[in-house]
Amino acid sequence: MELFNFYRKNRSRQPLLGASVSRQGVRQLSKLLTLAFAWVVALGGCAPFENNWIDQKVAAIEAYQTNLGAGASAHDLVSNVAFKSLVVEVSSVPGFAPTQEALNRLQTFLNSSLNKPRGIRWMMGTELPPGTARGYTVQDLKNLENQFRRYKPQKDELTVHLLFLDQHSSDDTETQKILGQAFGNLSIAVFENSLRSATVKDTQSQTPVWISEVTVTEHEFGHLLGLVGLPDAQGKVSPEASALVRSSEDILHPAHCMNPNCLMYHAADTSAALSRAAGILPQLDEACLNYLKQLGSSDAR
Numbered sequence: 001m002e003l004f005n006f007y008r009k010n011r012s013r014q015p016l017l018g019a020s021v022s023r024q025g026v027r028q029l030s031k032l033l034t035l036a037f038a039w040v041v042a043l044g045g046c047a048p049f050e051n052n053w054i055d056q057k058v059a060a061i062e063a064y065q066t067n068l069g070a071g072a073s074a075h076d077l078v079s080n081v082a083f084k085s086l087v088v089e090v091s092s093v094p095g096f097a098p099t100q101e102a103l104n105r106l107q108t109f110l111n112s113s114l115n116k117p118r119g120i121r122w123m124m125g126t127e128l129p130p131g132t133a134r135g136y137t138v139q140d141l142k143n144l145e146n147q148f149r150r151y152k153p154q155k156d157e158l159t160v161h162l163l164f165l166d167q168h169s170s171d172d173t174e175t176q177k178i179l180g181q182a183f184g185n186l187s188i189a190v191f192e193n194s195l196r197s198a199t200v201k202d203t204q205s206q207t208p209v210w211i212s213e214v215t216v217t218e219h220e221f222g223h224l225l226g227l228v229g230l231p232d233a234q235g236k237v238s239p240e241a242s243a244l245v246r247s248s249e250d251i252l253h254p255a256h257c258m259n260p261n262c263l264m265y266h267a268a269d270t271s272a273a274l275s276r277a278a279g280i281l282p283q284l285d286e287a288c289l290n291y292l293k294q295l296g297s298s299d300a301r
């Protein structure tokens with residue numbers, strides 16, 4: 001529920017592009033350019049002038065925002081329309097890095113879920129400082145992100161930042177530990193220490209740690225991809241996806257799939273997933289795969 005509240009609070013309707021140049025300045029520039037081009041068209045009889053041409057050019061020189069809500073970059077992540085490649089930056093507190101097996105599996109998952117013709121590259125990020133015993137709040141995660149993220153989206157390359165942490169989430173309860181959290185449109189925290197403890201405790205050591213790492217990280221990636229029912233960059237879900245959301249979203253656990261065998265079932269955020277899965281790597285079910293397929297097509301937005 002905490003996670004859901006976080007998503008809802010962070011659902012963004014604002015456009016993705018826009019930060020480094022003031023809007024007012026941009027608009028004034030646009031008007032001037034529009035007048036100049038209209039004059040040229042009137043004199044020279046060029047092809048009809050398209051009003052959004054300048055907006056596109058102006059947008060291209062602005063920075064891509066990385067502080068939006070989970071799901072806001074869903075279309076950009078899944079499709080190849082604006083971004084042809086992806087960098088996945090992995091930062092961790094020393095001693096809490098993910099296993100190589102987990103990273104290999106994640107690569108396979110991303111290759112099959114995202115349309116990135118120029119490939120997906122993995123980069124080691126900065127060493128993160130140890131957390132404190134009070135645990136990480138969402139603001140703590142955002143502070144780490146602001147301070148230590150090295151790779152920002154540029155040109156046609158998108159970037160995602162994964163943080164593997166030594167302390168627990170401050171939203172943990174007596175009975176439930178949060179193992180992962182998508183806390184931005186391109187950022188995921190994995191509470192690696194909680195994950196390792198829960199893996200041993202909840203499955204009596206029958207589950208290798210990499211299975212827990214993959215389950216949790218893929219699930220959080222699913223939230224970045226708009227599963228289940230989070231908006232795309234324009235703050236909307238395609239009509240087909242909307243229909244899917246209505247049919248498969250778990251109304252008791254919004255932004256999650258109702259199918260208990262699906263990767264996007266709500267329990268995968270928490271330690272509850274591990275005892276349930278007990279060594280099995282959950283997959284996306286047909287409904288969630290269809291959503292990604294629709295989102296990945298160029299006309300989905």
Ligand SMILES: [Zn+2]
Pocket residue numbers: 003219223255256265266268269
């Ligand atoms: Zn979730």
Ligand SMILES: [Zn+2]
Pocket residue numbers: 248257258259262263264265284285286287288
């Ligand atoms: Zn599903």
